[in-house]
Amino acid sequence: MYFDSVNAALTMEGHGAFVWSAYVITFLVLAFMLVQPLLRGRRLARAIRAEQRRQAAELPAEGGGHAP
Amino acid sequence: MHPKRKQRLTIAVLVVVLSSAAVGLVSYALRGNINLFYPPADIVAGKAPVDRAIRVGGMVVEGSILRSEQDLTTVFEVTDYAGTVTVSYTGILPDLFAEGEGVVASGMLLPDGSFRATEVLAKHDENYMPPEVAEALQGAQSADSPYRQGEGD
Amino acid sequence: MTQLLKLQDVGLERGVRQLFTGVQLEVAAGELWQLVGSNGSGKTSLLRAVAGLARLGVQGSITCCPSMLFQGHLPGLKSALTCRENLLWHASGGVAIPLSGIDHALAEVGLVGYEDTVLGQLSAGQQRRVGLARLWLSKASLWLLDEPFTAIDVDGSAMLEQQLLRHCQNGGAVVFTSHQPTAVAGLRVLDLNQYAA
Amino acid sequence: MWAFIHKFGSPPWFFRFASTAVRWLLPVVIGALVFGAVWGLLYAPPDFRQGNSYRIIFIHVPSAVVALAGYYVMASAGLVSLVWKIKMADTAMRAVAPVGAALTFVALVTGAIWGKPTWGAWWVWDARITSMLILFFLYLGVIALFEAYDNKAAAAKACAVLSLVGTVNIPIIYKSVDWWYSLHQPASIKFTGETAIDASMLYPLLVMIAAFYGLFALLVLVNMRTELLATYRQSAWLRSELG
Amino acid sequence: MQPDLLKFLGFQAQRHLRGALRRPGDIVNPLVFFLMVVTLFPLGLGPDPDVLADLAPGIVWVVALLSSLLVSGRLFQSDFEDGTLEQLALAPHPLALSVLAEIASHWLLSGVVLALVSPVFALMLNMPGQAIPVLMASLLLGTLCLSLFGAIGAALTVGLRRGGVLLSLLIIPLTVPVLIFGTSAVREAVLGYDPGSWLALLGALSLVGLVVAPIAAAAGLRISLEA
Numbered sequence: 001m002y003f004d005s006v007n008a009a010l011t012m013e014g015h016g017a018f019v020w021s022a023y024v025i026t027f028l029v030l031a032f033m034l035v036q037p038l039l040r041g042r043r044l045a046r047a048i049r050a051e052q053r054r055q056a057a058e059l060p061a062e063g064g065g066h067a068p
Numbered sequence: 069m070h071p072k073r074k075q076r077l078t079i080a081v082l083v084v085v086l087s088s089a090a091v092g093l094v095s096y097a098l099r100g101n102i103n104l105f106y107p108p109a110d111i112v113a114g115k116a117p118v119d120r121a122i123r124v125g126g127m128v129v130e131g132s133i134l135r136s137e138q139d140l141t142t143v144f145e146v147t148d149y150a151g152t153v154t155v156s157y158t159g160i161l162p163d164l165f166a167e168g169e170g171v172v173a174s175g176m177l178l179p180d181g182s183f184r185a186t187e188v189l190a191k192h193d194e195n196y197m198p199p200e201v202a203e204a205l206q207g208a209q210s211a212d213s214p215y216r217q218g219e220g221d
Numbered sequence: 222m223t224q225l226l227k228l229q230d231v232g233l234e235r236g237v238r239q240l241f242t243g244v245q246l247e248v249a250a251g252e253l254w255q256l257v258g259s260n261g262s263g264k265t266s267l268l269r270a271v272a273g274l275a276r277l278g279v280q281g282s283i284t285c286c287p288s289m290l291f292q293g294h295l296p297g298l299k300s301a302l303t304c305r306e307n308l309l310w311h312a313s314g315g316v317a318i319p320l321s322g323i324d325h326a327l328a329e330v331g332l333v334g335y336e337d338t339v340l341g342q343l344s345a346g347q348q349r350r351v352g353l354a355r356l357w358l359s360k361a362s363l364w365l366l367d368e369p370f371t372a373i374d375v376d377g378s379a380m381l382e383q384q385l386l387r388h389c390q391n392g393g394a395v396v397f398t399s400h401q402p403t404a405v406a407g408l409r410v411l412d413l414n415q416y417a418a
Numbered sequence: 419m420w421a422f423i424h425k426f427g428s429p430p431w432f433f434r435f436a437s438t439a440v441r442w443l444l445p446v447v448i449g450a451l452v453f454g455a456v457w458g459l460l461y462a463p464p465d466f467r468q469g470n471s472y473r474i475i476f477i478h479v480p481s482a483v484v485a486l487a488g489y490y491v492m493a494s495a496g497l498v499s500l501v502w503k504i505k506m507a508d509t510a511m512r513a514v515a516p517v518g519a520a521l522t523f524v525a526l527v528t529g530a531i532w533g534k535p536t537w538g539a540w541w542v543w544d545a546r547i548t549s550m551l552i553l554f555f556l557y558l559g560v561i562a563l564f565e566a567y568d569n570k571a572a573a574a575k576a577c578a579v580l581s582l583v584g585t586v587n588i589p590i591i592y593k594s595v596d597w598w599y600s601l602h603q604p605a606s607i608k609f610t611g612e613t614a615i616d617a618s619m620l621y622p623l624l625v626m627i628a629a630f631y632g633l634f635a636l637l638v639l640v641n642m643r644t645e646l647l648a649t650y651r652q653s654a655w656l657r658s659e660l661g
Numbered sequence: 662m663q664p665d666l667l668k669f670l671g672f673q674a675q676r677h678l679r680g681a682l683r684r685p686g687d688i689v690n691p692l693v694f695f696l697m698v699v700t701l702f703p704l705g706l707g708p709d710p711d712v713l714a715d716l717a718p719g720i721v722w723v724v725a726l727l728s729s730l731l732v733s734g735r736l737f738q739s740d741f742e743d744g745t746l747e748q749l750a751l752a753p754h755p756l757a758l759s760v761l762a763e764i765a766s767h768w769l770l771s772g773v774v775l776a777l778v779s780p781v782f783a784l785m786l787n788m789p790g791q792a793i794p795v796l797m798a799s800l801l802l803g804t805l806c807l808s809l810f811g812a813i814g815a816a817l818t819v820g821l822r823r824g825g826v827l828l829s830l831l832i833i834p835l836t837v838p839v840l841i842f843g844t845s846a847v848r849e850a851v852l853g854y855d856p857g858s859w860l861a862l863l864g865a866l867s868l869v870g871l872v873v874a875p876i877a878a879a880a881g882l883r884i885s886l887e888a
Binding site: 033 | 462469473520643648
């Protein structure tokens with residue numbers, strides 16, 4: 001480790017605010033880019049499964065149901 | 069020839085002619101010094117225009133920096149090891165400005181051959197190294213020049 | 222009998238929705254075909270696919286003779302140009318047509334005396350007629366017409382039917398879409414609703 | 419070869435591939451990012467002139483490099499979509515655009531933050547920064563064009579044409595901005611030296627560049643997978659895949 | 662018989678020119694827009710002749726770019742709306758050729774006219790006389806580039822309801838080199854130096870545009886017809 005203490009790593013001889021904010025912004029943006037489609041995908045998958053179950057429940061009434 | 073193929077051929081020939089004309093024009097344009105950057109050697113040789121905004125770049129000669137005592141005027145010499153130009157500048161110089169460092173000054177060439185800068189920028193180059201390495205480099209290479217100069221970007 | 226158009230197993234997908242599948246059609250010279258189907262069944266899309274204007278989402282194979290005329294919903298006429306100029310530049314595809322031919326075509330669609338009138342000054346029905354005048358100038362063998370009878374009065378419809386039949390007798394073929402039931406001798410009908418997916 | 423391309427172009431196969439790849443890439447990429455960031459932030463030595471502010475290089479340069487490469491990836495997908503009419507190429511284009519825009523944005527923001535301690539200004543009209551800004555505009559244009567079309571198949575084709583025109587233009591834009599900049603202000607001249615960057619800083623930088631490439635692939639695959647879920651929610655293959 | 666390409670080009674151009682000349686408002690309005698915006702600058706910046714002369718190359722070029730964007734957005738609009746585009750797409754000639762004819766006639770009526778009247782604007786902004794021929798030449802070449810790039814954007818957005826702003830989003834980044842080359846040429850001329858290099862670059866750019874734009878715009882139009 002280059003820095004002696006946590007405090008030194010945070011301040012970075014006066015440049016800490018710049019460096020850390022750059023990293024934080026970058027990781028926030030990229031995390032958003034990752035999480036947003038992942039969540040949307042999970043929501044979609046849940047909706048598709050629910051629809052599937054609904055149809056599976058309806059099918060036997062019409063006769064000749066099949067397991068998904 | 070089949071008319072359809074003749075048509076294609078005509079278009080292909082047109083495309084080739086137009087593209088080669090474009091290449092010709094670009095090479096004509098690039099013969100001129102389009103970005104108005106002159107190394108000190110060109111200025112010494114009288115290739116640079118006088119009384120218009122141009123840029124000069126090179127190394128600050130060791131021991132050449134003279135700071136005025138009345139105002140913020142600084143006079144220093146810039147060299148590319150083939151020619152040297154005296155540059156004068158009034159204002160606050162950037163932190164990275166130092167003897168033996170690269171510098172780019174924009175301003176005007178005066179009739180007496182010296183350069184009056186309106187802006188001085190320390191070279192922000194692609195060299196990144198830890199302080200101890202820099203010191204070692206400085207020590208090892210102070211005899212000859214640490215950098216070879218490339219063309220102005 | 223020369224074959225002018227052949228559709229094999231043609232289907233159409235819009236987005237992820239299948240409009241129709243498995244359309245088979247062979248059009249030979251001398252045949253007059255009407256495409257029918259309810260709104261949104263894909264009549265216009267099929268006609269545009271055949272013409273080669275819209276092939277996105279089209280399955281199957283379409284073989285169409287290159288000598289083809291397409292007239293869509295839009296007449297393809299400039300309202301700032303006169304009837305004559307419109308037909309001269311529009312119908313020609315770059316081939317010079319004699320002015321007498323144009324005047325003759327305009328006369329056939331009942332527009333004598335309007336040759337030098339700017340299109341924008343004509344009524345909607347008259348403008349349709351100028352568009353249809355192309356049919357008297359065309360040398361194409363296969364005509365693809367989208368709703369040719371729209372906004373045409375009774376006289377005009379009769380005149381148009383005559384022209385379609387004449388074209389078929391001369392060895393051409395016509396495929397058109399229409400909502401109206403058309404009573405023409407020898408008309409063949411393709412109902413897209415039968416192929417709905 | 420052809421069979422491989424064909425397989426790649428099939429949505430069910432690609433969905434399975436993307437699901438597996440995401441599962442593997444996710445921990446690897448996050449691990450590499452954290453590792454590279456910690457190395458760069460805490461273990462790499464400071465620069466002899468800029469001090470610690472140079473540590474922004476470890477995210478600034480990778481994001482800029484990958485953002486530019488992303489545009490070419492997008493244009494290549496567009497070319498594939500136009501020439502071979504492979505549906506997955508459309509989906510790929512659609513997926514790359516927001517990722518590229520985000521990376522360009524990151525490069526611009528980190529550049530501005532880096533600029534403050536180095537040049538004393540948040541924004542300078544430097545040739546490279548300006549080119550990056552224009553690249554950002556190009557990405558925004560592609561996204562806006564895609565959103566404007568109702569017919570998504572046509573939208574992808576339109577974006578393909580636009581991004582191909584963009585690739586023809588990028589070198590011209592870059593060069594012209596470079597000239598423009600040097601006309602008005604001094605550019606940073608390049609001195610050709612043997613080693614530009616010391617090994618102790620180069621290695622974490624390389625790790626971060628690799629990690630950002632991985633991140634790019636990961637984000638694109640996640641986007642594509644989600645896009646497939648939305649597009650094929652009615653299809654039987656997707657239901658059996660999820661079931 | 663296959664009519665030759667040049668004749669077809671002539672046919673198309675004649676069609677556009679005739680149509681446009683019957684509606685002179687379409688030609689005059691962009692010029693009036695140009696005049697008005699140029700008038701705004703002295704009002705905003707102050708009437709100091711030296712300041713204006715300094716900024717004149719940039720002002721004229723930015724306004725030229727904006728007014729060109731304004732016009733070229735509607736380049737294929739009427740052809741799309743009245744069905745002419747369908748017919749052109751089905752014509753035996755490459756669609757790119759019709760596009761080229763359309764761009765050329767559009768340029769004749771917008772860019773060339775603008776270049777011809779540009780000395781008036783130069784005088785309004787106190788530009789030195791020696792720069793005026795260069796201003797005209799740069800506008801002549803530059804507006805051709807702008808029309809060419811604008812055509813690509815117009816082709817891609819012609820079928821969309823809200824095409825206007827979108828077009829600017831797509832095209833402005835692509836026109837950056839035109840702006841740089843154009844203003845640089847004029848500025849060099851104002852300072853009394855040789856603007857040849859910049860004019861040559863503008864020329865090269867228009868040649869590249871002449872090759873790329875008709876093909877790209879034709880592809881864009883076919884896509885717009887599909888949607």
